[in-house]
Amino acid sequence: MSAEPTVHLNGEWLPLSQARVPVLDRGFIFGDGVYEVIPVYGRRPFRLPQHLARLARSLEAIRLEPPLDAPGWTALIDELLARNPGGDRSVYLQVTRGPASRDHAFPRAPAPTVFAMVSPLNPPDPALLEEGAAAVVLEDIRWSRCDIKSVNLLANILLRQQAVERGALEAILVRDGQVTEGAASNVFIVRDGEIRTPPTSRFMLPGITRDLVLELARAHGLPCREAPVSEAELRGADEIWITSSTREVLPVTRLDGRPVGGGPGPVWRRIMPLYQEYKRNLREAAEA
Ligand code: PDD
Numbered sequence: 468m469s470a471e472p473t474v475h476l477n478g479e480w481l482p483l484s485q486a487r488v489p490v491l492d493r494g495f496i497f498g499d500g501v502y503e504v505i506p507v508y509g510r511r512p513f514r515l516p517q518h519l520a521r522l523a524r525s526l527e528a529i530r531l532e533p534p535l536d537a538p539g540w541t542a543l544i545d546e547l548l549a550r551n552p553g554g555d556r557s558v559y560l561q562v563t564r565g566p567a568s569r570d571h572a573f574p575r576a577p578a579p580t581v582f583a584m585v586s587p588l589n590p591p592d593p594a595l596l597e598e599g600a601a602a603v604v605l606e607d608i609r610w611s612r613c614d615i616k617s618v619n620l621l622a623n624i625l626l627r628q629q630a631v632e633r634g635a636l637e638a639i640l641v642r643d644g645q646v647t648e649g650a651a652s653n654v655f656i657v658r659d660g661e662i663r664t665p666p667t668s669r670f671m672l673p674g675i676t677r678d679l680v681l682e683l684a685r686a687h688g689l690p691c692r693e694a695p696v697s698e699a700e701l702r703g704a705d706e707i708w709i710t711s712s713t714r715e716v717l718p719v720t721r722l723d724g725r726p727v728g729g730g731p732g733p734v735w736r737r738i739m740p741l742y743q744e745y746k747r748n749l750r751e752a753a754e755a
Contacts, residue, residue: 494563498619599720
């Protein structure tokens with residue numbers, strides 16, 4: 468990727484440093500917008516239809532007319548990737564309700580802001596995969612529409628920062644005694660050989676990586692279930708994983724400073740190669 472990436476802003480292509488959004492943009496003033504992060508392996512966006520479907524659902528949930536349909540987004544992403552050649556990358560898409568005089572109610576004729584950029588996607592640090600990550604358990608202080616991938620991430624930021632200040636990589640969030648997700652990831656546990664992840668709800672983002680992990684587990688006969696996970700079950704788990712587009716499937720081996728299992732566990736050691744194989748197949752298909 469060249470030093471100065473080319474980004475897309477409202478139909479224009481320009482160097483990242485020259486992209487400007489008006490200060491009255493409702494994304495800036497209110498956090499009134501939604502986004503997606505889509506990994507790209509080789510030239511192949513990972514699970515693009517699923518990411519675009521989630522973007523469409525987020526836009527519908529905030530009652531914003533989609534500025535592009537799926538073929539329109541696909542063409543935009545293809546051009547973005549062509550203008551920013553490179554290996555593994557991630558595409559960031561953001562749509563806001565656009566600039567308008569400051570009023571909480573929607574503007575009568577919104578002109579949405581559409582922004583897209585590419586960032587490098589670094590593979591997980593081998594040392595982290597070897598040792599596993601530290602996480603802390605925090606109260607989920609967010610709202611009750613966490614299924615919307617909103618750019619309004621203040622609570623997630625505060626929670627993740629608390630985790631970092633306690634020497635951890637992620638905060639695992641608990642609402643009314645039940646695990647919801649991580650500050651920027653979904654959560655899986657393994658107990659007695661069974662993989663479990665909380666069912667989708669308004670209190671968590673339906674992660675694309677989460678879905679793939681469930682699919683891989685089912686396809687390879689690993690027992691797994693979408694069912695509530697209590698804080699006590701989390702704390703007593705044999706294995707804990709967090710999943711996201713950028714973290715892939717990461718084992719958590721310390722929770723609030725206490726060891727989880729004796730390092731990355733045997734079920735994670737089954738899932739991880741399957742995930743890597745899926746990525747490799749995408750890359751090879753892109754090269755064919
Ligand atoms: N975040 N839950 C939250 C709150 C997230 O922010 C994310 C990902 C996930 C995992 O979703 P997926 O598997 O589709 O990436 C779950 C992205 C990577 C981010 O904000 O950068």
